Amino acid sequence: MSNANWRIGVAGLGTVGSGLIDLVTARPRFSPTGDTCVVSGVSARSRGARRSVDMSGLAWFDNPVDLARSPETDVFVELIGGAEGPAREAVEAALRLGKPVVTANKALIAAHGQELAALAEAQGTPLLFEAAVMGGTPAVKMLREAMVGDEVEAVAGILNGTCNYILTQMEASGRSFAEVLAEAQALGYAEADPTMDVGGFDAGHKITILAALAFGCAPTLVAAEIEGVDTIELLDIRLAKDLGYRIKLVASAVRTGSGISVRVHPALTPLDHPLARVDGVLNALFIHGRKIGRIFIQGAGAGAGPTAAAVAADIADVMAGARRPVFQAPAGSLKAFTPVSAADAIGRAYVRLLVRDEPGVIASISEVLAEAGVSIDSFLQKPVEGAGGVPIVLTTHVAPEATIARAVAAMAALPVLLTPPRVIRIAGV
C-alpha cells in the first residue's frame, strides 16, 4: 500500500476540536494504513480566544466555508454545531467539491441528513458522523456496518449524559431537578441554556440518526415524539424506586407492523435492567436484530477525548476509502418514516396521584380504571413527608396508550385530586 498525507481542515475549536488537533499532532500516523495526517487549517468564531492547543503554524480562516474550499483541505472536519448557518454551508461546500466530510453535528445530520447524503453520494465522497452519537462509543459504525447481515427490529438506550447525570444525582443526593441542574451547569456537564439536553432534543437528534441507520429511513427529526426530564420530580424518583424501578431518559426507535416509532421520554426501567444501571454521564444502547438478538453497548457519550477519538476513527475510515452509502441505503432510496399510528401504540404506565386523605379514594380510582378497561399491576399508597397530600401510585398492565390516557383524564376529574396526575411510561425494552 502506498502512503499518502492527508490535510485536515478543522472548523470549530471547542474542546473536541482542540482534542482532535492534539491527537493528530501527537500521532500523525494513527491510521493503520500508515497514511499520515496533518491539520492544515482551522476556523472558529473568535480568533483571539484562549485555547489549550498551539495554533501557530495552522492557517486561519474566518469563514469555515473558505476552509472547506481551500485547496489545502483534503478532508473537512465540522465541529461547529447547529443544523443551519455556517456548519451547514461549510459541509455543503466541501461535499460539492467532492471532499470527504467528518462531523460531530447531530442537529445537522438529523435535520438535513438525506439531502447531504445525496450530495455526498453524487460526488462519491464519504460523509461520516460517528461522533454525533454516543461520543467515543461506535454506535453509528455498528448500525451502519455490523448489522447489515441482519434486520434491526429496535434500538433503545440512554443517549444524553447530562440528563442521566441529573437523574443519577437526584436519586443519590435527594435534591430537586433545579438544584442538580445548577450543579451540573457549574461542573460544565450542562449548558447555560440547558433546553437542548434536558428538553430531550439532543437525544431526539441522536435517536433520529440511529433510526435512519437501523431502518433505512430518511432522518426526520419531526418524526420523533420528544419529552425531556425537566418535569421529573424527586417524589417520582423515590416512589418508582419503591416499586423496583429507576427513572431514565430512554430514546427508542422500534419497528412495528404499522410503522416506526421514534421517541424520547422518561421511562421507568426495572432496577435489574442494564439501562437502569447506567450511571452518571455514561451512554448505553440496545440494538435488537432478528438474527443477532440483543447487543448491548455502553461507554462515554461525550467528552473531548472520546469524541476526538471518534472523529479520528472517521478520518481513518476516509483514508481506508470504503464505498458505502451514508445511511443504510443510498440516499435516493431511503424510505419516508411511517410513524406508528397513535391508535396502535401500547405500553405500560406509572400513574402518580396526589389526593386528599379521606375515605373512598382508592375505591373511586379503581372504579375509573375498571370502567376504562385498564388493569392494574401494582398499587402503592405511601405517606411522604412534605408531599402536600397522600401520594398514590399505580402501575398498569400493557394497554393501548390511548386507553390509559382516557383513564388518566377521568382520574384527573376526580374531586379528591390535589394536582394533575403524573404519568410516566414503563420501559418496554
Added chain:
Amino acid sequence: MSNANWRIGVAGLGTVGSGLIDLVTARPRFSPTGDTCVVSGVSARSRGARRSVDMSGLAWFDNPVDLARSPETDVFVELIGGAEGPAREAVEAALRLGKPVVTANKALIAAHGQELAALAEAQGTPLLFEAAVMGGTPAVKMLREAMVGDEVEAVAGILNGTCNYILTQMEASGRSFAEVLAEAQALGYAEADPTMDVGGFDAGHKITILAALAFGCAPTLVAAEIEGVDTIELLDIRLAKDLGYRIKLVASAVRTGSGISVRVHPALTPLDHPLARVDGVLNALFIHGRKIGRIFIQGAGAGAGPTAAAVAADIADVMAGARRPVFQAPAGSLKAFTPVSAADAIGRAYVRLLVRDEPGVIASISEVLAEAGVSIDSFLQKPVEGAGGVPIVLTTHVAPEATIARAVAAMAALPVLLTPPRVIRIAGV
C-alpha cells in the same frame, strides 16, 4: 454507484454455513451498496449429509481448495475450522489468487494470522474474520476500526459461551461440573470432545486475535497463559458467592510497562461487576482506551443466526472495498508479543483450603501468609456439608503473583491440609 454481483463460495456446511446460505438466498441485496450476492458453490466433508438448506443449483466441490480456486468464486468463505489442513490450504489458495476471504476460523487466525495477513496485503485483498470472535457481536470491527484514534490499554471479557453456560448452571442448579457438562452436551451447547471449550483454548484463540487487533502485535497463541473451567468445583462457586463474587472464565489482554499479558483463567468477579452479570451463553467484552475510557459490549457469542450475520457483514465490507491492513498495522510491521515477565505480574487471589477441624489451624495459616508478606483482605471459615473437612477461604490484597504462589506452596506443606490449596485469581478489571 454501479452495482455488481458477487459470487460466494462457501466451504463448510454446518449450522453457520447453512445459516449463511439461507441469509443470502432470502436477501441477496443485503449490502447497503445495492450490490447483489449469490452463493455459487459449496464444499463440505460429506456430500450426502442431511442439511436444512436446499443445495440444488449449487456447484459442489469435494475439495475446498478447488472451490477457492474456481473462476466462479469471487469471495471465499471458510467455515471449515481448524488451524491446519483443508481450511488453511483453501484460505491460502484463495488469497494467492487475490480473492477476498471471510472466515469464522479463530484457530486459523490465532495460529497463522500474520502470515495470512501478509499474503492478503501483498495481493491487496481483504481477509476478514468478524465471526471468529463473539459471533454476531462486532468486537473485531470495533478494535480494528473504531479504536484507531485511541490507544487500547486492555481488553477483557467472557468469550466462551459454553464455559459461561456451565458456570451459570452450576451456580443456579447446585450441580457439579460433570453433570452440567453432560447436560450442555445433550443440549448441543458443548461438543462431544469439550476440551477446546472447557479447557479455555477457544477463549485463548479469541483473546489472541483481539490482542493482535488491540496492540498491533502478531497473533501468537503460545503467548497466552490458558486455564479452563474444568477444575472449578461447586464448593468454590458457593464460597465465592458468600464473599460477594461470581466465578467467570475471563480472557484478558493487558498492556503494561514491561509487555503484554494475554491470559484465560477462571476469575472471581464482584457480583455488581457487569461481567458477573453475563449469564448463560452470552459473551461480553470491555475495551479500555486511554482517551475513550471503558466501552462495554455484550451479545450472542455463537449460534447459526448471529454468526451467519457476522459473516454477511464481512461480505458487505468486502463489497465496500476498504483498503485496510488485516490487523492494527500492516503484517510486516506487527510487533512480536513481549509477554509481561512473571516477576512483574501482580494481582489478588482467592485461596481455598480444606483442613482438619482442630485448634490452631487459623494461626498457622496466618503465620505462613505473614512470613511470605501477603496481606489478607477477607477470611471465611464455614462448615459445608459433605465438603469432607472444614473449608477455609481467604482473599488477598494485591501482591506479586510469585509471592502469593510461594505463600500457597508453604500452606500446602501444612500437615492440617486435607487437599492441595485451590487458588483462583480475583479479576483486576
